[in-house]
Amino acid sequence: MADVARLAGVSAQTVSRVSNGYPGVVESTRQQVLAAMKELGYRPNSAARALKRGEFRTLGVILFNMSTTGNMRTLEAVALSAAQEEYATTLMPVTVPSQDEVRGAFTRLGELAVDGVVIIMEVHLLDAAMVSLPPNAQVVVVDSNAGDRYCVVDTDQAGGARAAVEHLLDLGHETVWHVAGPEASFSAERRVETWRSALAEAGREAPEPLRGDWSAESGYLAGQRIAAAPECTAVFVANDQMALGVLRALHEHGRRVPEDVSVVGFDDIPEAASFVPPLTTVHQDFPEVGRRCVESVLRQIRNNAAERGTTLVPTRLVTRASTAPPRGRR
Structure with missing residues (x-):
């Protein structure tokens, strides 16, 4: 820093103010200092700055299941939003949903020194593990019902599902x-x-739901059962990947979409518009979820106070060619 100050013809204090981004430095002087830093190859020590400021400008993300579209798009949104606020992101994946794995993830994040944590994980794992959060770290949980204990940001799951069912009815x-x-x-x-x-409120019988695991393959297996049920004319699928499997099964069994069966998905992944036929689906605003997560955790960090309650990000139904009135109603 002393070398930079000599080359720039300023005080070491001025160099410090420029390197730490403090206001009050004349722009011409700031540019002079930056030019000297570049010429000498000087880079501020981030660890030293963190100790001085008492913050690390890093958010930790604990994530279970990196194979689902929703989780990965949420992670991407959190990382991009954090970067816009000049925060780094440290990912801590949990590969097996066990108490030891969850405890270990929190322990490792504590060792890595983060200012806040975004948890993209089912809340029952968080409860069962009885973990302790990193000291002084503020927390936001995504996709959970833990609003009485943590700050939660979630897509309006109920609103999206209702829109899908009501559209078909x-x-x-x-x-x-x-x-x-x-x-x-x-x-x-x-x-x-x-x-x-939604079906009960409309006075309709609800068939037994078919279970999948978010994958297209599980949707295909469920779709085979749907294809074998001639009474089924409409199906709401809990995500677009499973809906893709359902479409394949219906096609293989000669049941046309939407002429014989209407199909609605959930997520509105970029490929949904290219399915055959293009998929009617519920759009989730993942960038907005990420932005609100970062906004909330940074507010907690700056106020040094935890928040509770749930913020819901609205969904919207995107109507495409996979839905139509049933035969006899066209």
């Missing part, structure tokens, strides 16, 4: 079948509950 279908996600998933269960209640 409004087209004239007598009832709507459902391919659900895994029972351990909070979002899957919220979509199941809303699907069932």
